[in-house]
Amino acid sequence: MDSYDAPESTPRQCASSGLKDYFIGATPLQKRLESVRKQTSFIPTPPRRKIPQCSQLQEDVDPQKFAFLLHKQWTLYSLTPLYKFSYTNFKEYSKLLNAFIAAEKQKGLAVEVGDDFNIKVIFSTLLGMKGTQRDPEAFLVQILSKSQLPSEHREGKVLWTGWFCCIFGDSLLETVSEDFTCLPLFLANGAETNTAIIGTWFQKTFDCYFRPLAINAFNLSWMAAMWTACKMDHYMATTEFLWSVPCSPQSLDISYAIHPEDAKALWDSVHKTPGEVTQEEVDLFMDCLYSHFHRHFKIHLSATRLVRVSTSVASAHTDGKIKILCHKYLIGVLAYLTELAIFQIE
Amino acid sequence: MRREPAGDVVRRTILKIPLTEMMTILKTWNFLSENQLQTVNFRQRKESLVQDLVLLCEENRASLNDAALLDIIYTQFHRHQKVWDVFQMSKGPGEDTDLFDMEQFKSSFKKILKRALKNVTVSFRDAEENAVWIRIAWGTQYRKPNQYKPAYVVYYSQTPYAFTSSSQLKSNLPLLGQALTIASKHHQIVKMDLRSRYLDSLKAIVFKQYNQIFETHNSTTPLQERSLGLDINMDSRIIHENKTEKERVQRVTQEIFGDYPQPRLEFAQYKLETKFKSDLNGGILAEREEPLRCLVKFSSPHLLEALKSLAPAGIADAPLSPLLTCIPNKGMNYFKIRDK
Numbered sequence: 001m002d003s004y005d006a007p008e009s010t011p012r013q014c015a016s017s018g019l020k021d022y023f024i025g026a027t028p029l030q031k032r033l034e035s036v037r038k039q040t041s042f043i044p045t046p047p048r049r050k051i052p053q054c055s056q057l058q059e060d061v062d063p064q065k066f067a068f069l070l071h072k073q074w075t076l077y078s079l080t081p082l083y084k085f086s087y088t089n090f091k092e093y094s095k096l097l098n099a100f101i102a103a104e105k106q107k108g109l110a111v112e113v114g115d116d117f118n119i120k121v122i123f124s125t126l127l128g129m130k131g132t133q134r135d136p137e138a139f140l141v142q143i144l145s146k147s148q149l150p151s152e153h154r155e156g157k158v159l160w161t162g163w164f165c166c167i168f169g170d171s172l173l174e175t176v177s178e179d180f181t182c183l184p185l186f187l188a189n190g191a192e193t194n195t196a197i198i199g200t201w202f203q204k205t206f207d208c209y210f211r212p213l214a215i216n217a218f219n220l221s222w223m224a225a226m227w228t229a230c231k232m233d234h235y236m237a238t239t240e241f242l243w244s245v246p247c248s249p250q251s252l253d254i255s256y257a258i259h260p261e262d263a264k265a266l267w268d269s270v271h272k273t274p275g276e277v278t279q280e281e282v283d284l285f286m287d288c289l290y291s292h293f294h295r296h297f298k299i300h301l302s303a304t305r306l307v308r309v310s311t312s313v314a315s316a317h318t319d320g321k322i323k324i325l326c327h328k329y330l331i332g333v334l335a336y337l338t339e340l341a342i343f344q345i346e
Numbered sequence: 347m348r349r350e351p352a353g354d355v356v357r358r359t360i361l362k363i364p365l366t367e368m369m370t371i372l373k374t375w376n377f378l379s380e381n382q383l384q385t386v387n388f389r390q391r392k393e394s395l396v397q398d399l400v401l402l403c404e405e406n407r408a409s410l411n412d413a414a415l416l417d418i419i420y421t422q423f424h425r426h427q428k429v430w431d432v433f434q435m436s437k438g439p440g441e442d443t444d445l446f447d448m449e450q451f452k453s454s455f456k457k458i459l460k461r462a463l464k465n466v467t468v469s470f471r472d473a474e475e476n477a478v479w480i481r482i483a484w485g486t487q488y489r490k491p492n493q494y495k496p497a498y499v500v501y502y503s504q505t506p507y508a509f510t511s512s513s514q515l516k517s518n519l520p521l522l523g524q525a526l527t528i529a530s531k532h533h534q535i536v537k538m539d540l541r542s543r544y545l546d547s548l549k550a551i552v553f554k555q556y557n558q559i560f561e562t563h564n565s566t567t568p569l570q571e572r573s574l575g576l577d578i579n580m581d582s583r584i585i586h587e588n589k590t591e592k593e594r595v596q597r598v599t600q601e602i603f604g605d606y607p608q609p610r611l612e613f614a615q616y617k618l619e620t621k622f623k624s625d626l627n628g629g630i631l632a633e634r635e636e637p638l639r640c641l642v643k644f645s646s647p648h649l650l651e652a653l654k655s656l657a658p659a660g661i662a663d664a665p666l667s668p669l670l671t672c673i674p675n676k677g678m679n680y681f682k683i684r685d686k
Binding site: 270 | 622641643648666667669670683
């Protein structure tokens, strides 16, 4: 079931189609941007997205299983499809990656505290981390420090975690052949040096390409609106925005936090279409925040750069960093990020 | 062998001092003689240098008070490492303005703290403008003073103002306030909504000295037509209006902020509880009685200079909101704003 209400979209036939087909088959996001660029109303109806429903995880998966993914800061990357990747070869991959890391560290390329500890690489599947049945299984790579004591075979501390997933990735899945596995969204937590080494190995082994996934102000606004729209039983964090003002010679940061209940009230007053978020509503929501601010400070926030948004559902930074706080909407958040990743790949 | 607190404080403080400042600070401290300093090799590795200096201090039998003095001097050189709060005291109605006696103040201040806590180290260092720097290491009835988390107070005796470094041990704050108030023969003490790392800027704001600095400056460059490029040949009326507006913005900004360098603050914080009102988005939250609860924080390496540049950059209207421009005048950078 497609999560977008975009009746005009037709599945992409094949990657080698002409430029015309590219836009006809584009995602709502692309269509919207394209129409903005062309100053045409290509889409008769305003673009929209479904508000994340709670717990779109499959029924038989324990949500606690993904608890370790929450409350951590993840750095985002887009990843092109992996060539000849197999879920049955995890043991082999673990060994190869382990050897590769050891070799790289011996070369002295990665200098880090704790390098003399033994490390262990583990590949594992993240069952249930998907939007539709068509989405490939998500998987996880972890680097653990091996316990120094030979008598203990306990798992050591997790030094680095990276996971690959695809949530509602239909538009990409339809374009690739069977040899490819599409997991366009990659999230990493841990030292940069480890991310670089592991990225290199994947690129060499599966002929794929990682690119840091930045999130621009446009998408940050969408995220803020969508996450504010999510129904919450109780709020554990305030709703906060951070703008960076391009004045010189001194930089200026403006942080604007609003009580989550008040943000929700504002959103409810703006919101018209049940179950969906439209561009108009996002713009109006942000406009209201801007005008409330302007009334007090006479500053035009719209002339500054939105850098970070934070809600009880999740927080996102323009540098491509995300922290998910609520397991109920985990899939919803990942769906949006997958869309951004796919857009960057194409 | 039990390490004496004095030696420990000396060693830890000297370790903090950057090599480039070492000589200056030691000379200011004036505890080691010229001859002694000459025997030390200041070019050696820092650890060895510190060892040599600590040995000399032990030779001179440095007391805890000597060590505390060194700590005060270090803090004076590195005042930006602390965040300073501002307190304002007031005299009761009809109270005499006695002539201030610094020695009496010091002894009274110390007595009050010692009576309350038994274990407390209080040290003083006089400074210019009739000010005194006070270092307080807090203990309790049963525990020796913690020499590594002291509080610092700078009291300008000819004014009702005192600046304190935000100490982690907040529970001692009421006692500190009490001691200051009584010893300086005031009646009441109030914490101002003003906080910054830049002690000198706080001084300038609170003593209203910031607008007395007249530096020779380049008058604001008259707007160059050439920056508008080819437009000159087009509709000249448009350019003229723009130029007028730009000049107006410059003038208004100048009037508000003045010609002088702004006192340095790093942030301003506003707690807003105001109703949502918007002409453009009529109807939004129209029925809602409750205000929007917001917390706005402006941060910058030099906040007032950054705010000053907003209107000329087109990011803000001119005049800028009085909520922002009143900061130096009101001596506040924490605000609670409610609908009237």
